[in-house]
Amino acid sequence: MLPSTLLDSDHLEPGERFEFWRHALSTVIAPMEITSDRTADFEGRMRLIMLEDIHVFPVTMRAAAARRTARLIRQSDPDLLHLALLAPGANPLAVSQHTARDVTGPGELYLVDTSRPFTVRATSSGLPLSGHCVEIPKSRLSLPPRTPVGRILGRSLSGTRGFGGLLAHLLGHLGAQHHTYRPSDAPRLATALTDLVTGVITQNLDAGPPPDPAVAERTRFLAIKEFIERHLADSALTPAAVAAHHHLSTRHLHRLFQQHGTSPAAYIRRRRLEQAHHDLSTPARTPIQTVAHRWGFTSHAHFTRAYTRQFGVSPTRTRRRVLDQQRPGS
Template sequence: MLPSTTADTARLEPRERFDYWHQMMSSVISPLDFTSDAAPDYQGRIRLTPLDGVDTFPVMMQAFQCHRTPRLIRRADAELYHIALVGPGSSPMAVTQSTGQYLVTPGTLYLTDTSRPFSVLATQPERYAIGHCVEIPKRRLDLPRDAPVDQLLARPLAATHGFGALIAQFLTHLQQQHHAYQETDAPQLAATLGDLITGLITHTLDTTPPPDSETAERTLLIAVRAFIERHLDDPDLKPAAIAAHHHISTRQLQRLFQRQGTTPAAHIRQRRLERAHRDLSSLAHARTPIHTIARRRGFTSHTVFTRTYTRHYGRTPTHTRDLALNRRRPTP
């Protein structure tokens, strides 16, 4: 049987889980800034199967944001490519690297380079991130030195045909049949996987058309939403600052959200309310004053927060907390 290691946060005390998971992801992929609204009781599971220096792992974890920053790259860089197959039922992933920001949906692959800054965001907090990942040293791929791999970074890559489908089938098979192989089979399995990834990159580079205007707009919206998620708790987050960061006018930003049936301010308010609602419904924050939760989630006025929350959810923040406590109180 191939050697493998399973890590599951359910084996730990709730207060220990997030830090453990952060360290696990940073050691398996590369050092990362890793955050999650579910941090007080984080759920994640991974089974790591190393194949002669190439790591593969199916993973399931709660919604998260991770960033590979220039500071972390300077600290340590193993020069890897990270390839991820987003699995059925997973939250779509907003992936940003180089000049690309894309939404990667279930049944699709994406590629990132650990030697460059990148970010990955699970876009639907209520759903788990599910997938199968590969960490492979760049030197293990038979690519021309001048191959413009940066053109593919963060982009959705098809996993339903061609080399993408073969990679998806290989990873699924390995997940289901890892017990059928011996440790001595690992070098051949790693070589096969490396050949498939090389084929995916070279074939995609040969057949990739330039992005159209609709794709460019969708990409920009993903980048804007990811930026908002990273700075959501900052009370100074305003449309003008968002527009300036992305080198567009405030009017362009408004039009971008108008096509989604909302406005930048309404989107920010909605996401802040959702985070506050999750805090109020969690026992981990049961002793945190409601005005403190409101302030942490970007609301500068407790009165405005209470009024906005009540209008949106049909009950007061206090009522939400009472309901959460009553659900968890044992029946006499």
């Protein structure tokens, strides 16, 4: 699985939790002054996922405020963009940086630059803060010189339309499925994430598509993979259906996948098998045929053959190993 670290205040005594969380946020993002009205019963949890020099983390925490000052910037500046996407039902955040003062609500996102002072605070002390955050080096972004990124810093941006919607889907997917990837996948995921953040910026600046044609092509490929991920359970998902949805010829679709050493059909089959393998490797006693159907296989015999070729062991043997491990004394 991808390198990740769980940071959870729950294992600490109540009086130690806020200081633990204050230190964690200042380490992961940048040094900040963090305050909260809920220090006595503070709770926070994040799963820090490392994609090379990019950090991604789903987070849930009590209401708080964070302030990055000029003094703290002089002391330490990681030269990052901090992006936060708020989850449905999350506490809206009042964000200010540069000339912007805005409120970001559920389903929306904002960007701030760690090299400039900013303030982020919860608008209600009673609602939790929850969402997905990205810490990305500014040097990674494929932006032309003098791109006026400052125009969108601190402003509320859509997390449901355009590149914002695609980015939101990727972040949700990484939070839920990070364990299904290998460490060697991290560079490709980092590139995909970088392209999407670049797309969010240029789209919101009305600067048109990303300036590098290679970035646009990688973004298209990512959109195709995300579409496949959302529809793995649909037995009608075929290369022809994928190509039609993205207004491509099947030949063009095959060419895109060939650049990554596979074919559309092989990629769909591999992702279905990986999801089925994950389900069969858990203690749940869901029937094997149900698992196969859940991930788009209409023939149990075909699923068994494909699974055995992929993993070198049958679905039945996988399930038996898991159940044997659950027996007392095993």
